[in-house]
Amino acid sequence: MQSLTQRLANPTRFMQISGTLMPVLWVLAAALLAWGLYLAATAPPDYQHGHTVKIMFVHVPSAWLAMMAYGFVALSSFGLLVFRHPLADVSAKAAAPLGAAFTLLALLTGSLWGKPGWGTYWVWDARLTSVLVLFFLYLGLIALRSSIEDEALAGRLTAVLAVLGVVMLPIIKYSVTWWSTLHQPSTGFGSTVDPSLRWPLLIMAAAFTTLFLAMHLKAMRTEILRRRAKSMMLAEVERSRPRAKPLAAE
Amino acid sequence: MRPFLALLRRDLKLAMRDGGALGTAMGFYLLVVAILPLGLGPDLNLLSRIAPGILWVALLLSALLSLPRMFEIDDEDGSLEVLATGDAPLELVAAAKSLAHWLSTAVPLSLMAPFLGLLLNLDLAAYPALLATLIGGTPAISFIGAICAALTLRSRRGGLLISLLVLPFSIPTLIFGVLATTAVQTGTAEFGPPFMLLLAISLVSVVIAPLAVAAALRFQMQ
Numbered sequence: 001m002q003s004l005t006q007r008l009a010n011p012t013r014f015m016q017i018s019g020t021l022m023p024v025l026w027v028l029a030a031a032l033l034a035w036g037l038y039l040a041a042t043a044p045p046d047y048q049h050g051h052t053v054k055i056m057f058v059h060v061p062s063a064w065l066a067m068m069a070y071g072f073v074a075l076s077s078f079g080l081l082v083f084r085h086p087l088a089d090v091s092a093k094a095a096a097p098l099g100a101a102f103t104l105l106a107l108l109t110g111s112l113w114g115k116p117g118w119g120t121y122w123v124w125d126a127r128l129t130s131v132l133v134l135f136f137l138y139l140g141l142i143a144l145r146s147s148i149e150d151e152a153l154a155g156r157l158t159a160v161l162a163v164l165g166v167v168m169l170p171i172i173k174y175s176v177t178w179w180s181t182l183h184q185p186s187t188g189f190g191s192t193v194d195p196s197l198r199w200p201l202l203i204m205a206a207a208f209t210t211l212f213l214a215m216h217l218k219a220m221r222t223e224i225l226r227r228r229a230k231s232m233m234l235a236e237v238e239r240s241r242p243r244a245k246p247l248a249a250e
Numbered sequence: 251m252r253p254f255l256a257l258l259r260r261d262l263k264l265a266m267r268d269g270g271a272l273g274t275a276m277g278f279y280l281l282v283v284a285i286l287p288l289g290l291g292p293d294l295n296l297l298s299r300i301a302p303g304i305l306w307v308a309l310l311l312s313a314l315l316s317l318p319r320m321f322e323i324d325d326e327d328g329s330l331e332v333l334a335t336g337d338a339p340l341e342l343v344a345a346a347k348s349l350a351h352w353l354s355t356a357v358p359l360s361l362m363a364p365f366l367g368l369l370l371n372l373d374l375a376a377y378p379a380l381l382a383t384l385i386g387g388t389p390a391i392s393f394i395g396a397i398c399a400a401l402t403l404r405s406r407r408g409g410l411l412i413s414l415l416v417l418p419f420s421i422p423t424l425i426f427g428v429l430a431t432t433a434v435q436t437g438t439a440e441f442g443p444p445f446m447l448l449l450a451i452s453l454v455s456v457v458i459a460p461l462a463v464a465a466a467l468r469f470q471m472q
Contacts, residue, residue: 143411143414144401147406147407157401157404160401160466161415
């Protein structure tokens with residue numbers, strides 16, 4: 001009996017399954033995003049924030065995905081180091097730039113929201129600082145991978161760094177609880193948010209997650225195809241090279 | 251324990267006899283601290299207020315200078331391969347080399363900090379706290395630095411990349427080190443809690459780093 005991850009380990013099977021899954025995910029993401037944006041645009045203004053509350057519909061899902069993407073990177077890296085799963089490295093490599101993009105989006109939207117909300121674009125508050133560190137961590141992962149020629153080695157070394165970076169996740173998650181600074185703690189989609197604002201937020205969170213999954217899968221497929229093309233090219237070069245003379249000693 | 255001590259003694263001896271690396275780091279530390287007042291203006295009140303931060307950040311940057319050479323020298327002359335195939339576990343080798351880096355670079359730089367504090371008009375009452383936080387916090391920098399040095403051993407742009415990797419991980423050390431020192435200087439907050447957290451970060455890095463370094467080196471020795 002094979003587990004799901006074992007059955008997916010065959011890249012050919014993965015390409016088949018993901019190929020049928022891709023259109024579904026794209027359509028779902030587009031539909032959810034359209035619905036969420038419509039709800040967000042028509043949502044009533046907040047009694048404290050006014051219309052700037054609409055930034056929340058982009059900010060909160062991006063911040064959430066910034067951490068979820070790191071979870072993807074870390075889990076995939078763990079899978080590579082411990083189980084040597086052949087697709088784990090592909091998954092980790094595909095998730096890192098996406099995570100960096102969402103982290104940047106969370107930082108930028110948060111900064112734009114901070115100006116009307118707190119009166120400043122940036123404060124050195126625990127949450128903001130730790131998310132900035134997460135962004136640097138993503139950049140470090142991408143830079144380390146791109147600086148090592150041997151791709152298999154680059155994958156494993158990046159995985160070590162990614163697993164070590166996991167210590168950042170709880171610090172970010174609980175930074176607003178441990179140090180009560182400017183950024184408010186999460187309400188956890190709870191009942192303290194009015195339903196008229198909670199529903200658009202939930203739909204947007206679902207839309208962003210689906211979008212992330214679609215882009216992640218697409219990036220993984222691209223990476224698999226790139227590796228195939230590379231090995232085909234290497235094989236081609238090998239074949240077209242004039243046969244070397246056998247060594248005299250042999 | 252014997253291979254650990256032998257390796258530690260060897261690395262310390264090499265650092266002592268070479269001398270250049272430490273001299274450069276100390277000169278860099280002095281220059282960074284000396285150049286900041288030129289940029290900020292000679293306001294002694296301002297300088298004494300931000301002195302703990304300056305001393306910490308400049309020490310961090312100076313310690314970064316010597317990190318790329320940590321495994322590179324041994325890799326170039328092949329002795330890293332000998333160490334990796336030897337009887338002593340690679341984790342022990344990693345611990346010895348990180349400790350040697352701390353003793354040969356971070357400790358001298360920390361001992362230099364009080365003298366640089368004079369340049370910044372640091373309150374004399376804060377000197378014991380400054381020294382305690384630096385000695386207590388720099389193991390984290392040496393051991394985390396060892397991880398990043400090991401990870402970038404085969405990288406094409408090692409030196410720059412190390413800074414990119416080490417600095418985010420050393421932010422907690424920096425925050426708690428400066429918090430504890432400033433607490434004593436201003437007398438408004440307690441010294442204990444941030445200092446304990448600083449020591450905790452150091453201890454955790456001392457435990458985790460040898461494992462990570464050994465894993466990274468093993469991948470590259472294959």
